[in-house]
Amino acid sequence: MKQKIESLNAQLSAAIANVQNKEQLAAFWQEYLGKKGHYSLLMTELRNVPAEERPQAGKVINEAKKWAEAQYQELSARIAQIELEAQNAREAVDITMPATRRPAGSLHPITIVKDQMIDVFAGMGFEIYEGPEIEDDDHNFTRLNVHKNHPARDMQDTFYVADDIVLRTHTSPGQIRVMDSQQPPIKVLVPGRVFRSDSDATHSPMFHQMEGLVVDKGITLCDLQGMLDKFVQALFSADVKTRLRPSYFPFTEPSVEVDVSCFACGGKGCSLCKGTGWIEVLGGGVVHRQVLQNCGVDPDVYSGFAFGIGIERITMLKYGINNMGYLFENDVRFLKQFKD
């Protein structure tokens, strides 16, 4: 019997090597451990063993069967592992193939920059007002101290839809509309579309401006520069600063042109700033007394400053866009590049 068991164990050990899959594993179990398997049949041979040796033989058979079952468990685990690996291999994908998704769209770069500007000023307590795009002469010019024969009317090539109704040439009429409806303190931004009959590589007949107006007691030119410093630092980078220089707008006095130190070269001079170290970004000034008076604000009590920013210009500076036309062509390959 012992000899027989040993030979059976050897047979099983040899058979294990040939089991490679679940089906073979099942057959293996049937052959050795099933009801009619070799190890089960050993018990039936026990009756041929002399009675006094039977307990000992039974024990040996049981041990052999346990051993065989252990062999099976181990084999089964190995086959499961093989099967899993085979499945994984079958299911594996080329992970370098393109992703499938509906790509998100994005906001127009002008909107992105406009929103960034609004964000900066909103934090300073500015409200946002949007006035009409088609304006009367009174709001667009006269009450901004640009009377009928004023040379500034030449500065702004105006689209007319009636004798005294125009496409607004700037967002400044927003100043008048806000002051008409609200007493100081006033801090307001007026973003919007504006129109001038001008079209070439650097001009579009429609473009975007952002007007800012602050009216309160004791507002000075120093406050204008202080606020604009904060603005350009938030928009460009923390180390830029502004420079004021004299200019002329009919609705501010004194009027200033505001330059920002070149954020590309740090002021040393480069192609972006045309070697000057400074980039012109906006105009502004102290609100003209006449404009305050025109809106029923007492210029002896209140003072203020106003500024106007060309959003296209800032957008082009921020993203290095060298042709204003791109902003209005709406080529999807262009639009796709802007993330926000």
Next chain:
Amino acid sequence: MKVPFSWLKEYVDIDVSAEELQTRLFSCGFEVEELIDLAAEFDRVVVGVITEAVKQEGTHLTMCKLDCGAYGKNIEISTGADNIFVGAHVPAALDNSRLPGGIVIKAKPLMGVMSYGMLCSGEELGINDDHIEGAEVNGILILPDDTVAGTPIAEVIGLDDVIFDISVTANRPDCQSVLGIAREVAAVLRKPLKMPATDYKTSDYVHPTLAVEVADMDLCPRYLGHYVRNITAGPSPRWLKRRLALCGLRSISNVVDITNYVMLEIGQPMHAFDMDTLESTRILVRRATEGEKIVTLDEKEFTLSPQNLVICDGEKPVALAGVMGGLNSEITDKTTQLLFESAKFARDNIRKTSRSLGQSTDASSHYEKGIAEYTTELGMARALHLIEELNIGEITASAFDCNDGTPRAGKSFTATLSGINAILGIDVPADTVLDILARLQFEVVADGDNLSVTAPRWREDIEIGEPDLAEEVIREYGYEHIKPTFLASATTTSGGLNRAQKTRAKMKRTLCGQGYFETSTLAFYADADLDALHIAADAPERNVIRLINPISSNLTIMRPLLAPSLLNVVVENLKRGNEAGRLFELANIYIPKQVPVTELPEERPHLGMAAFGDEEDFFTVKGSMEGIAEAFGLTFTYTRCTDVPFLHPGIAAYVECEGERIGYFGKLANDVTAELKLPKDSKAGKKIFLGELDYDKLIAHEDPNFRYQPLPAFPSVSRDLALVADEAVACGDIEAEIRKACPAVSEVKLFDVYRSEHIGEGKKSMAFALTFQGTDAPLVPEQVDRFVNKILGNLKFKLGIEIR
């Protein structure tokens, strides 16, 4: 405004370089747009003296040896010109030299003989006889014998100069002249201003009949006339010719040159009438009569109206006031007596005349910017001085001054030092303020804080008050003195976007989330853009606002719809090979309250959408609509839309919300698509979808008081139904019927549509997943069975639908 450096130096002792002056002018508000170094145009072009000239056998060339002083004594240069001779002083462009227009001259063999440069003609130097005599002869420019070999040519021809091209702001017409800029230079450099001489002596002669009269004082508040006789017409002296040449003007004759010179120097347009040509000696400034004609100096004829001002010799116009003189009274070399005119005309009238006649001149441009009466007086005096200086005529005692009685004084007002500082936000020392104002020729009497100020007569831009003075002070004191403060005294305010503004931002982001790119298109287009969308001639969208002065025929009307703009963007993208895209714009359309417009129109925000490309169909775009509805908590319903002319009548829908129509979307109509100018092989061009929603109407349905719904207390039950319906039965009708039949249905979802012979011709099988939700108690299967039976009964009865 172009100003030669040499001319400025005549009025101010400038002890700084041109570059330094540029910086100083910039700091006080005069940006020098370009500093033009004229001498740089003539690099290594020098005076050469020909010491030898040998004809080269068999060629047209002469080999010259030149003494070019420090540049070499025996420089060999070949020339084809035949007006040269030994001993001639000529301009020699040496090896590696540069001529105007960026032409570089290099040593090279000519007909086999090395030539180390080029001898130049006046034309090659870009100059004419005004710069130097002989510049216009055919051949090499022969220079005067007193020129020294090796001298840079720029010095010899008077172009060793720097031109300041200065941008002058609209409030400073007084700076549209050399003298005007010189005043600013003197102030900023703290130097005295040396005024040009304006003294002259008059003879005792008085013209017996000459009279000057202004009929329309409103258009001509000041008119000065002065009679000059015994004129010696002839060429101008070299210095005068060169000055004009520096400023790009040709010399014509001494009298005409004086008028041009005064305009450049003083900023006063001048005119001279040849008295011999006038029909009468009664000069009248009046409005033209309707249809009156004048031929101006440039031989153009204009038909005038009472809008135009003319100068008449009694009857006929002899000048178009402020624009150009008449051909009939032109100064010629035969002129013996003349009347000088120096006038101030109303600038808006000159602008209107210049624009309406399309006739713009240096004079009209000066008048449009504005002339102070001070300048009018100074101009006349300067012109008469030059007549005397050139000794070319007798200045008679016949002088005329027509005026409206405006006082001859600068504006006077009071101000305070503290008021000036309050505007600036800094303390400028009182002495500094007074010094600056004095430099700018303001007359100031200070009494403590109080200032009595009289502005210079030429500063008509000065209004009455401290802001003007603050600007003058800070531009001279320097903006670097401004110390940035962050709203030191302002009240704290709350800011940020209001609800409507935030909602708009959310709408944009919602669309971005759906794969749409925001576009920015022009707010105007043309009728042709509406034609392209087959908008009927009598459609309400044809009631548009028209620009009175459009910039181009493509941009004539304020848009009544966004769809044409977006379609143009789609077509442009397809032309560029962009085969797919989703685009939107949230922008105003414009609706006139009446045509022609007499009051501000309505501006309505619309949401325009466009989708194109192979992956798009009606339902992908409908999905975008559902996305919008979901984002704003709305429920949209859709009804068939067959009457939007640019949408496919079978593939378009109206979008409705709570029973209100808020817009439409659908596939671009076949007939509209066929007319698009698309690339021939464009597949994407066959799949263009457009939508347009009334944004305000849409947003009005948003519930601003959103409250949460409690979650259902009991589990829901699902049932699938496979139904067979006629093709004509709409899915939406089935869904509506199901919901109507059973209020416990919380969701209906179509998940399959199937057609086959087995089901039958003209039939479709539709599989719906229904969800039932009990509200008071959990649903039991028997209840759901009853619901399903009720639903099936209704579907069969109302829509003829069978269960499969």
